[in-house]
Amino acid sequence: xxxxxxxxxxxxxxxxxxxxxxxxxxxxxxxxxxxxxxxxxxxxxxxxxxxxxxxxxxxxxxxxxxxxxxxxxxxxxxxxxxxxxxxxxxxxxxxxxxxxxxxxxxxxxxxxxxxxxxxxxxxxxxxxxxxxxxxxxxxxxxxxxxxxxxxxxxxxxxxxxxxxxxxxxxxxxxxxxxxxxxxxxxxxxxxxxxxxxxxxxxxxxxxxxxxxxxxxxxxxxxxxxxxxxxxxxxxxxxxxxxxxxxxxxxxxxxxxxxxxxxxxxxxxxxxxxxxxxxxxxxxxxxxxxxxxxxxxxxxxxxxxxxxxxxxxxxxxxxxxxxxxxxxxxxxxxxxxxxxxxxxx
Numbered sequence: 001x002x003x004x005x006x007x008x009x010x011x012x013x014x015x016x017x018x019x020x021x022x023x024x025x026x027x028x029x030x031x032x033x034x035x036x037x038x039x040x041x042x043x044x045x046x047x048x049x050x051x052x053x054x055x056x057x058x059x060x061x062x063x064x065x066x067x068x069x070x071x072x073x074x075x076x077x078x079x080x081x082x083x084x085x086x087x088x089x090x091x092x093x094x095x096x097x098x099x100x101x102x103x104x105x106x107x108x109x110x111x112x113x114x115x116x117x118x119x120x121x122x123x124x125x126x127x128x129x130x131x132x133x134x135x136x137x138x139x140x141x142x143x144x145x146x147x148x149x150x151x152x153x154x155x156x157x158x159x160x161x162x163x164x165x166x167x168x169x170x171x172x173x174x175x176x177x178x179x180x181x182x183x184x185x186x187x188x189x190x191x192x193x194x195x196x197x198x199x200x201x202x203x204x205x206x207x208x209x210x211x212x213x214x215x216x217x218x219x220x221x222x223x224x225x226x227x228x229x230x231x232x233x234x235x236x237x238x239x240x241x242x243x244x245x246x247x248x249x250x251x252x253x254x255x256x257x258x259x260x261x262x263x264x265x266x267x268x269x270x271x272x273x274x275x276x277x278x279x280x281x282x283x284x285x286x287x288x289x290x291x292x293x294x295x296x297x298x299x300x301x302x303x304x305x306x307x308x309x310x311x312x313x314x315x316x317x318x319x320x321x322x323x324x325x326x327x328x329x330x331x332x333x334x335x336x337x338x339x340x341x342x343x344x
Contacts, residue, residue, distance in 0.1 A: 017090040031059035032298050035302060036071025036088035037177045039117055039243035040280050043305075043312050044088050050311065051294070051301045063088075068177030075283060076101040085288040085295055088116065089281040090177030090243065091184070095343040103239055108286035110335045112299075112328050112341075114306050116318035118180050118244035118269040118270070119276030122229075126236045127236035128154065129257045130162050134275060137292050138190025140167050143211040145313030147197045150213050163237075167217040170228045171241035174220075179242055181278045183210040186259075187277070229254055244269055245316030286335045294332075301333045 024106035034044055034250070038086040048061040066074065068089045075087035087093075093111065101109060121132055139145045139158045142172060155162035212218050221228045225242040229250050232240040238258065246265055246269050247256050256264040259275045268274040282302065284286060305312045306328075308319040319325065 017042075017186040029059060030292060032061035032086070032292055033064070034061060034086035034088055034282075035064045035084045036072045036086075037068045037090040037280070038065045038172075039206070039245065040088035040114070040282070041065040041176055042245060042249075042315060043114065043280075043317050044282075046150070046311055046315060047298070047302050047305050050305060051298050054301065055294055057167070058297070059299060062292075067173065067175035068180065070096045073100075075285075076104055076106055077288050079105045079107075079285060079287055081292065082286070083285075085285050085292050087283040089283060090274075091180045091278065092281060093283060093338075095340070098322075098338060100339065100344060106285060108335075108337045110284040110331055111338055112282045112284065112285055112301050112302065112331055113279045113320055113324055114282050114302060114317070114328070115312065115320055116269055117278055117280050117316075117320070118264050118274050119178065119185055119278065120242060120244045120247040120264045121241045121276075122232060122242070122258065122318050123238065123256040123257060124233045124236045125253060125255050127207045127232070127255070128155075128163055128165060128239065129255070131261055134186045134188070134190035135193045137259075137314075138187050138209075139226070139309075141169060141212050142187065142191070143213045144208055144210070146191070146194045147200075147208050147226040150215070165237045168219070168235070168238045169217065169241060170219045170221045170231045170238060172220070172225075173222055175230050178225075182241060185276050185278060187212075205228070206211075243316075244318070248316035258295055266318055272319075277318075283284045284335065286337060289335060299332045303329050 004336060044063045047205065048063050052060040068091060071087045071092065076086050077083055123129065136158055143150055151270045152158050152167060154164050154166055156164040172180065188209050194209060196205060196298065221231065225246045228240040228242050229246060233253050247254060247264060262268050262274045264274055264276065269277045284299065289299070306317065306319065307325065313319055320326070320328065
């Protein structure tokens with residue numbers, strides 16, 4: 001009975017995809033398509049390469065680095081076979097994105113936490129060195145820190161103990177999950193450490209706490225984290241913001257800066273001692289599993305790769321705590337669907 005039900009569910013999934021606006025007709029020979037986070041991209045690429053070696057009869061997956069926000073928009077456009085099966089994300093799906101998915105008939109979505117990462121602040125080897133705090137970062141990067149005019153030009157303008165060097169930070173664009181995490185884990189924390197004007201609306205407070213200056217002190221470098229590495233390596237006075245995995249990958253070229261006296265290391269991110277630690281996610285269209293060739297096996301390859309000492313740890317992914325990993329190992333096959341209540 002179990003096998004019959006499973007076959008029926010797969011058949012229903014294929015019929016659902018066919019009925020949801022697919023332009024491709026049959027899904028036979030169709031490649032798995034994943035869009036989203038530039039931070040998750042290198043991990044998804046390794047999983048894709050492993051999958052291609054282990055399952056040569058299936059087409060190689062297509063992994064696109066569009067940024068988390070851009071990936072979510074593509075993922076939620078519809079449920080047809082011509083839409084992405086997976087969205088990679090360096091922050092959790094927003095309720096508004098979930099509601100867009102639901103409105104476009106993407107009604108069965110499973111959330112997988114694939115591991116942990118950190119918002120790393122870095123400089124060139126032998127370059128600028130300082131112990132940052134969320135308040136220092138906020139005061140350096142906010143368009144209007146605590147509702148006041150931004151006047152800081154050098155780090156020493158914020159604190160005399162900091163280097164008397166121009167503030168120059170290369171970071172991710174507004175579409176990036178890394179930018180969202182920077183706002184949530186660092187800028188908002190730094191903002192709330194100070195005093196805001198009274199009588200602000202929620203929208204005004206959010207703008208003061210998260211809007212980044214646009215006078216050249218913060219440079220939006222697009223979805224190319226490797227380009228940020230190149231920029232700070234060529235300028236010893238510059239600071240870069242990207243995922244920990246890029247710091248790990250380029251440890252011979254750049255050096256991580258401490259936040260609250262805690263260095264961005266595997267151990268400190270794993271224990272959440274590092275203030276910028278964050279989870280990474282993959283979102284799955286459940287109706288595509290069993291209908292898009294190899295998707296179930298691709299999810300299984302993710303689960304086989306995200307453990308402690310696994311191939312993803314070797315390129316900088318921090319493994320999830322054991323209980324979280326066990327829950328996500330089960331979710332790969334059980335595919336529990338998100339509900340609006342999960343965002344409360």
